[in-house]
Amino acid sequence: MGDYVIETENLTKQYGVQKSVANLNIHVKGGRIYGLLGRNGAGKTTTMKMLLNLTKPTTGEIKIFGEDIRNNEKKILPRIGSLIESPGFYPNLTGTENLRIFSELRGIPRRNAIKDALDLVGLPYKDKKLFSQYSLGMKQRLAIALAVMHDPELLILDEPINGLDPIGISEVRSFIRELCDAKGKTILISSHILSEISLLADDIGIIDHGVLLEEESLSELEQKNSKYIHFGISDTAQASRILESKFKSKNFKVVDDHNILLYDINLPVTEINRSFVQVGLEISEVHLCEDTLEDYFKKVTRGEGIA
Numbered sequence: 001m002g003d004y005v006i007e008t009e010n011l012t013k014q015y016g017v018q019k020s021v022a023n024l025n026i027h028v029k030g031g032r033i034y035g036l037l038g039r040n041g042a043g044k045t046t047t048m049k050m051l052l053n054l055t056k057p058t059t060g061e062i063k064i065f066g067e068d069i070r071n072n073e074k075k076i077l078p079r080i081g082s083l084i085e086s087p088g089f090y091p092n093l094t095g096t097e098n099l100r101i102f103s104e105l106r107g108i109p110r111r112n113a114i115k116d117a118l119d120l121v122g123l124p125y126k127d128k129k130l131f132s133q134y135s136l137g138m139k140q141r142l143a144i145a146l147a148v149m150h151d152p153e154l155l156i157l158d159e160p161i162n163g164l165d166p167i168g169i170s171e172v173r174s175f176i177r178e179l180c181d182a183k184g185k186t187i188l189i190s191s192h193i194l195s196e197i198s199l200l201a202d203d204i205g206i207i208d209h210g211v212l213l214e215e216e217s218l219s220e221l222e223q224k225n226s227k228y229i230h231f232g233i234s235d236t237a238q239a240s241r242i243l244e245s246k247f248k249s250k251n252f253k254v255v256d257d258h259n260i261l262l263y264d265i266n267l268p269v270t271e272i273n274r275s276f277v278q279v280g281l282e283i284s285e286v287h288l289c290e291d292t293l294e295d296y297f298k299k300v301t302r303g304e305g306i307a
């Protein structure tokens with residue numbers, strides 16, 4: 001296993017006959033944001049619980065900071081901040097009072113830890129408002145404040161933008177980015193919303209039915225949003241022979257008998273057209289297309305899509 005902050009090998013969790021997570025190999029690099037993207041029920045929470053030793057894997061290995069979590073829990077866990085399920089905040093205490101209780105329980109010595117954490121998530125320090133009067137967005141912010149309060153190197157946040165309004169979403173996104181860029185934290189977040197992950201993550205793992213379908217950097221993924229020329233044509237077998245022999249291209253895909261996608265977009269389209277017509281092929285359409293990230297996700301999730 002290599003040099004990653006989080007690395008799993010064939011991580012599997014089976015409940016009864018169902019594998020919620022199956023042979024998962026994820027690789028989270030230091031100082032980057034890794035987005036685990038998958039629909040509801042894909043296995044994101046189960047994966048994160050195993051990373052935090054909240055639930056035991058059926059089989060497989062987990063290394064965090066290069067060490068096996070099973071034998072090094074006491075050493076590793078204090079270096080992680082997490083938000084998995086809502087923490088048990090006391091409804092009749094304020095946000096600040098709640099954080100103070102947790103800070104005492106955990107023996108956090110740092111002065112200003114509570115104020116800094118509240119500042120970071122945009123909640124007022126020593127505000128009189130009780131937790132029970134908080135909006136969903138404020139509760140979510142307080143939970144994130146709790147996760148970062150002890151200044152951990154690694155953050156594991158399960159769907160941190162759930163329940164936030166659009167302004168809240170963009171604020172949370174920017175402070176997560178800041179934690180990574182300005183403070184060098186490594187962050188693993190999950191989401192079922194493609195646009196969220198693509199706006200925030202540096203690396204993306206796509207999980208579906210417990211299986212990791214893709215793991216790539218966002219920039220690699222964006223390159224896959226390829227441009228291509230779509231030919232609607234009477235005989236794709238003949239067209240592909242012409243592309244190969246006359247235009248020396250293998251970079252195309254025959255979709256079916258009448259549709260062919262040419263990824264070599266710098267080839268002379270007019271000339272190709274002419275060559276097709278010369279051998280009697282009928283062309284019903286020719287146009288330049290571009291796949292969006294969403295199209296790509298639909299492809300890897302076999303058309304079911306995400307979000």
Ligand SMILES: Nc1ncnc2c1ncn2[C@@H]1O[C@H](COP(=O)(O)OP(=O)(O)O)[C@@H](O)[C@H]1O
Nearest residue numbers: 015019020038039040041042043044045046047
């Ligand atoms: N404690 C459990 N017992 C049985 N099945 C579970 C348990 N926890 C999760 N699952 C199942 O595992 C699958 C993955 O769930 P989960 O990890 O919560 O997905 P996600 O977080 O991506 O929505 C789901 O089918 C869910 O029903």
Ligand SMILES: [Mg+2]
Nearest residue numbers: 044045046158
């Ligand atoms: Mg979940």
